[in-house]
Amino acid sequence: MGDTILEVRNLKKYFKSPRGMVHAVDGVQFSIERGQTLGVVGESGCGKSTLGRCILRLIEPTEGEVIFEGRDICKLNKRELKELRKDMQIIFQDPFSSLNPRKTVLEIISEPIIFNKLMKGASKAEIENRVLELMDTVGIAERLINSYPHELDGGRRQRIGIARALAMNPKFIVCDEPVSALDVSIQAQILNLLKKLQKEMGLTYMFITHDLAVVHYFSNDIIVMYLGQIVEKAPSEILFNNPLHPYTKALLSAILVPKVGGNKDSIQLRGEVTSPIDPPDECRFAKRCDYRCEACEAGNPPLLEVEPNHFVACHCIKPGENLLKEREGYVSAG
Amino acid sequence: MIDESTTNSEVVLEVEDLVVHYELKNETVKAVNGVSFSLTKGRSIGLVGETGAGKTTTALAIMNLVPKPPGVIKSGTIDVCGYKMLELKPKQLEKIRGKEISMIFQDPMTSLNPVIPVGDQIAESVRLHENVSASQAYDRAVEMLELVGIPGERAGEYPHQFSGGMRQRVLIAIALACNPRILIADEPTTALDVTIQAQVLNMINDLKKKFGTALIMITHDLGVVAKMCDDVAVMYAGRIVEKGTLEDVFNDTKHPYTEGLFNSLPDISKKGTDLKPIPGQIADPTRLPEGCAFAPRCRYATDACREKPPTIHQISPTHFVECTAYDDPGFHIEGWQNHG
Numbered sequence: 247m248g249d250t251i252l253e254v255r256n257l258k259k260y261f262k263s264p265r266g267m268v269h270a271v272d273g274v275q276f277s278i279e280r281g282q283t284l285g286v287v288g289e290s291g292c293g294k295s296t297l298g299r300c301i302l303r304l305i306e307p308t309e310g311e312v313i314f315e316g317r318d319i320c321k322l323n324k325r326e327l328k329e330l331r332k333d334m335q336i337i338f339q340d341p342f343s344s345l346n347p348r349k350t351v352l353e354i355i356s357e358p359i360i361f362n363k364l365m366k367g368a369s370k371a372e373i374e375n376r377v378l379e380l381m382d383t384v385g386i387a388e389r390l391i392n393s394y395p396h397e398l399d400g401g402r403r404q405r406i407g408i409a410r411a412l413a414m415n416p417k418f419i420v421c422d423e424p425v426s427a428l429d430v431s432i433q434a435q436i437l438n439l440l441k442k443l444q445k446e447m448g449l450t451y452m453f454i455t456h457d458l459a460v461v462h463y464f465s466n467d468i469i470v471m472y473l474g475q476i477v478e479k480a481p482s483e484i485l486f487n488n489p490l491h492p493y494t495k496a497l498l499s500a501i502l503v504p505k506v507g508g509n510k511d512s513i514q515l516r517g518e519v520t521s522p523i524d525p526p527d528e529c530r531f532a533k534r535c536d537y538r539c540e541a542c543e544a545g546n547p548p549l550l551e552v553e554p555n556h557f558v559a560c561h562c563i564k565p566g567e568n569l570l571k572e573r574e575g576y577v578s579a580g
Numbered sequence: 581m582i583d584e585s586t587t588n589s590e591v592v593l594e595v596e597d598l599v600v601h602y603e604l605k606n607e608t609v610k611a612v613n614g615v616s617f618s619l620t621k622g623r624s625i626g627l628v629g630e631t632g633a634g635k636t637t638t639a640l641a642i643m644n645l646v647p648k649p650p651g652v653i654k655s656g657t658i659d660v661c662g663y664k665m666l667e668l669k670p671k672q673l674e675k676i677r678g679k680e681i682s683m684i685f686q687d688p689m690t691s692l693n694p695v696i697p698v699g700d701q702i703a704e705s706v707r708l709h710e711n712v713s714a715s716q717a718y719d720r721a722v723e724m725l726e727l728v729g730i731p732g733e734r735a736g737e738y739p740h741q742f743s744g745g746m747r748q749r750v751l752i753a754i755a756l757a758c759n760p761r762i763l764i765a766d767e768p769t770t771a772l773d774v775t776i777q778a779q780v781l782n783m784i785n786d787l788k789k790k791f792g793t794a795l796i797m798i799t800h801d802l803g804v805v806a807k808m809c810d811d812v813a814v815m816y817a818g819r820i821v822e823k824g825t826l827e828d829v830f831n832d833t834k835h836p837y838t839e840g841l842f843n844s845l846p847d848i849s850k851k852g853t854d855l856k857p858i859p860g861q862i863a864d865p866t867r868l869p870e871g872c873a874f875a876p877r878c879r880y881a882t883d884a885c886r887e888k889p890p891t892i893h894q895i896s897p898t899h900f901v902e903c904t905a906y907d908d909p910g911f912h913i914e915g916w917q918n919h920g
Binding site: 289290399400401402429430431432433434435437438456458459460462463464486496497499500501502503504505506507508509511512514515519 | 743773774777800801802804807826831842845857862
């Protein structure tokens with residue numbers, strides 16, 4: 247076993263709604279090794295952002311444990327949690343709404359330093375120096391220190407969000423769709439920056455995205471979520487070369503490759519998405535699955551290790567045995 | 581600016597030297613700065629570029645929908661199936677929009693009226709353009725819904741009762757209800773999930789084949805272009821910097837900006853290759869430089885690029901690039917061979 251920095255056990259988050267309980271995150275389990283990146287993919291509404299926020303306890307989980315460096319953060323009191331937040335940070339998707347429009351770059355980046363008394367007794371000039379150092383790390387020109395967010399473009403704003411997260415010297419950062427709102431040429435700049443920072447500072451990332459090409463580029467391990475649950479989990483290479491779950495297959499087949507003739511017909515998903523409100527006790531993907539059988543109605547399939555490091559939640563895929571292969575119309579590769 | 585190689589097929593759209601500015605109090609946004617292209621029946625062209633490249637403004641100008649003020653069409657002509665769009669009166673335009681040329685927008689929630697059932701919204705477009713009774717128009721609306729894969733009995737439902745992908749299909753149904761000759765799709769799948777994106781794109785492709793509609797696909801996603809388009813025009817700072825068939829632009833890339841776009845994308849088939857982003861920021865359309873707008877970010881830029889407007893080079897009968905570097909016949913971009 248390597249050096250596990252974060253372990254999530256049976257994490258659940260239910261929201262009350264007028265029509266019943268929304269099972270946003272429903273029994274998620276995984277761990278991340280120090281210095282690695284875990285990619286979390288899934289479509290809108292699969293619970294990936296809720297998961298990221300539960301891990302930082304920005305929203306209170308309904309059930310389960312989040313163990314960060316040996317301590318269950320769900321059991322910490324307010325003071326302990328504040329202490330821990332220095333180690334765990336988040337970068338948000340929208341660099342427009344996640345920065346206070348009435349604060350300057352200096353104020354935004356120095357706020358966590360001052361709030362957490364990271365530089366107790368330091369003079370204003372010393373704090374400013376630290377901010378300049380952080381700005382340099384993320385590649386924002388010094389002259390912008392007194393600018394307001396609206397004066398900057400999306401890429402620079404996202405860099406400020408990153409600098410703010412780095413101000414605490416965190417060990418672990420949840421990146422919630424950090425490049426989705428950016429143009430491709432800027433997106434690549436930010437991805438490279440995040441990679442460089444990881445190398446230099448030994449950061450651990452949980453990288454939440456809907457962009458499969460990005461997650462493939464960035465992650466060591468990937469989990470695929472569907473309606474609040476993990477349907478497949480594997481190292482990046484294995485997942486892309488040998489996807490097993492029918493949902494993962496459909497997802498991968500829908501990636502559009504920027505190459506002439508690179509796009510075969512994708513697997514079309516039919517049917518209605520199962521409602522996340524009080525879902526029935528059966529496979530949540532069954533209604534859209536081309537290969538469903540009676541077994542799929544027999545409860546929620548557990549996440550099983552079907553080959554080393556490759557986990558799948560499907561009634562028809564068991565260690566050493568893939569019943570889907572015998573079904574009509576089975577597509578082998580992803 | 582550029583002569584299209586003449587083919588026998590019927591030209592449905594001709595844009596000539598279009599210049600559109602937004603004149604604000606303190607500054608002028610030079611959104612489109614001399615765009616020309618044409619489109620023949622049944623073909624599809626992708627307008628590719630990043631934020632501020634002028635893609636959407638070009639599309640709005642084609643529909644004569646640029647908000648004025650602050651928009652000002654400085655020059656140019658637009659010919660849609662023989663109609664000079666920029667010279668027509670509002671009444672005449674109403675007849676052409678929706679009938680000869682239709683547009684679908686990025687955000688399916690804000691482009692539908694939330695208090696009118698979707699069937700009526702489709703029928704409205706039919707009644708405007710065709711001499712039919714209300715009930716005939718409604719029948720047509722139901723038929724269109726079925727065509728885009730939504731059960732006809734849902735025609736009485738309101739937009740909020742549909743998912744994002746379905747709303748986008750409703751918009752497509754409205755746009756295609758009168759069988760227009762040109763469809764402009766402005767980032768039609770950007771707001772959708774990948775599996776839904778695949779459904780919507782497949783459907784647009786099927787309908788396009790069925791009706792012979794010409795398509796202008798506005799997108800920042802080169803994958804969408806590869807799937808959907810015959811021709812590609814890459815835009816930067818309000819100009820088309822490279823134009824050609826899909827094969828020309830993707831397999832024989834010439835412009836440094838196009839190269840930069842490809843290098844910025846993670847390649848699924850090759851893990852571990854580093855991304856090579858384009859340095860710097862996207863050109864500010866209120867302060868465009870004297871010479872080539874891309875020069876400040878271009879690794880091949882010379883003094884000539886910075887001083888004078890870029891020159892146009894014809895690579896093949898279909899392939900054009902606007903780049904001063906090609907004044908030197910020996911010039912080529914780096915490392916392209918590794919990609920294709």
